[in-house]
Amino acid sequence: MVSDTSGDASDRKNLLLLIQLRWIAAIGQLATIWFVHAVLAIALPLAEMLAVVAFLVGLNLVSLLRYRHRDRVTNTELFLELLLDVGALTVQLSLSGGALNPFISLFLLQVILGAILLEAWSVWTLVAITSTCFVGLTAFHRDINMPHSHVGGFWNLHIQGMFICFLLSACLLVAFITRITANLRRRDARLAELRQQSxxxxxxxxxxxxxxxxxxxxxxxxxxxxxxxxxxxxxxxxxxxxxxxxxxxxxxxxxxxxxxxxxxxxxxxxxxxxEGTIRTGVRAFLDETVADWQALRAPAAFAYDNGFAPDEPVISDLALKQVIVNVLDNALEASPDWVGVVARRQGATLCLEVTDRGPGFPADIAAAPGKPYRSTKGRAGAGLGLFLVVNVLRRLGGALDIAAPAGGGAQVRLTLPLAGLSGGRP
CATH class of the missing domain: 1.10.287 (Helix Hairpins)
Incomplete structure (x- = not known):
């Protein structure tokens, strides 16, 4: 089965986008209230409208705490977030002209965001609720006195308000939907990667x-x-x-x-x-593995530097031993004259570098190591060694990187968390 952690991460990012959008809404409402009250001299119920803005700010603070302290965001939570935004917008509109307010079309912005973020039942529920709010605002609202309402053309205040609402909605939709779709693409790419790993x-x-x-x-x-x-x-x-x-x-x-x-x-x-689990140290495990390989293969020139310190107790894993042997065999086959191995400790990680002076890896293999049956050896069944190496390392929480040293050849770098080697969780 493919893990759904990538979907959870995408939903958390979408929640963060809703929080950012709410900050913009709160600031925009404050600016609009000030402009209408101070510049246009239109009487507004300031206390009630500012209370709604305060509610949005408080909702955002709660959402930020929830975002930081919990990993999973569900469809229901995103639906409730949008529903509260719709409720706040409905109250603001009811205090400032109801359905005649030019900002009534902001309901459509909420529906579009819901269509992208939510499941089908949630979206249709949101459509029903916003439609009900729209109809309700035609009957239940506070009238406002609009000056210059007789002026025609673009200078009519209602037309100007509609234009500002259109411009605001268009900019927010472009900015946020672009980011939301980017989150969805990253989620899909991660799911495809997990399926490939499976x-x-x-x-x-x-x-x-x-x-x-x-x-x-x-x-x-x-x-x-x-x-x-x-x-x-x-x-x-x-x-x-x-x-x-x-x-x-x-x-x-x-x-x-x-x-x-x-x-x-x-x-x-x-x-x-x-027969019982064999426990040893990292240094002894590496020394034994390299000594056995050297005795069996007898390379012409071999440089081994075990600088892993301080030592760490680990479980002797035959699969990991075979991984190291496979990498050494590949290096020796590519460079019969010389192979070098360096082991180092970096915090809680074992780093093992195997270097050779051969022709190096082709660009396609170096860019994506571990794909099966990709090899330059030209024989049936070749290309499985690196594939098995990558999968064993992945099981232990490690990784494999391929580099091209300045002097030529190839360098394969194995990184392994010590927790995975000692039998714990990587």
Missing amino acids: AEEEHVVRMGLLASGAAHELGTPLSTLSVILNDWEKMPALTRDGELAQDLADMQAQLARCKAIVTGILLSSGEARG
Whole structure:
């Protein structure tokens, strides 16, 4: 399932936009009341109208506290926010001419915002309420004496008020709907990213099941080979031949390695967790992993700097060990002459940098590492190593970055939160 956290974040941003719009409404109402009362000399019920502005300010302060202290904003809450704005506007209009007030069309602004932010039932409810308010204002309102009402054309005060209302609504709609749609686009992009991650994780699970099944199937033939080799080592005709004896010893060593690989696959897939959890330190874990890889691969030149300090207790994770081995293998394949590894601690994070002097990563892989089956090796099945690395790191709360050092080659940087390595939540 895809998480809905991105939708919650979008709703919180939309709530913040409504709060900003309400500040503009409160300031605009104060400016309009002052202009009408002081400049146009039109008598207004100042106490009641200023009380409505004070209500909007108080509502905004409460909304800001709610925005800062709670993560989730529901459709019902956004609906109530808009409903309170409609109520405040209705009271102001009833105190200043009712339906004849040129600012009556601000109801439409509330409906448009609701159509963008709310679910269908909420929008139609808002339409019904604003329509009822409009009709009610034709009968229940306080009349105001409009001077120069006989003047025609644009100089009529009512026409000027309608123009100001139109201009204000148009500017606010452009400014805020642009930002709201940007929030929605970011939410959709985040949802698409989460769906992609879910698909990749499902792919990893299927690969893990296949690997676990293959490991089980390989157990029987490996055991058979082990029995046959043990019998051969006891045969006098073979033990007298030193070259054959050495070949048998090499075969036993390779067979033991195959058994260790199968055991590691089963451990990583959770098949053999009963042996107990192995706890170690970050420095010891890195030293052991690098030493095992170096002994097995025998690189021509290898630089290793473990500067992780102070040390931190962690759980020895075979999956993470395989991640590091995969990155080192890729570096060695690209640069057989030299591979460098640097480990550092940055606060509560382990940073591991693997550098090589090879040709570097193509631009498409460097820009989006971890996509399956994207490789320059030109063989079937290639391109899964980096894909598995990225998914294991994601499970542990870490990340992978690819850089191109100034001297050429490539640098793969693994960052891992220590909380994830110690068995806690990343």
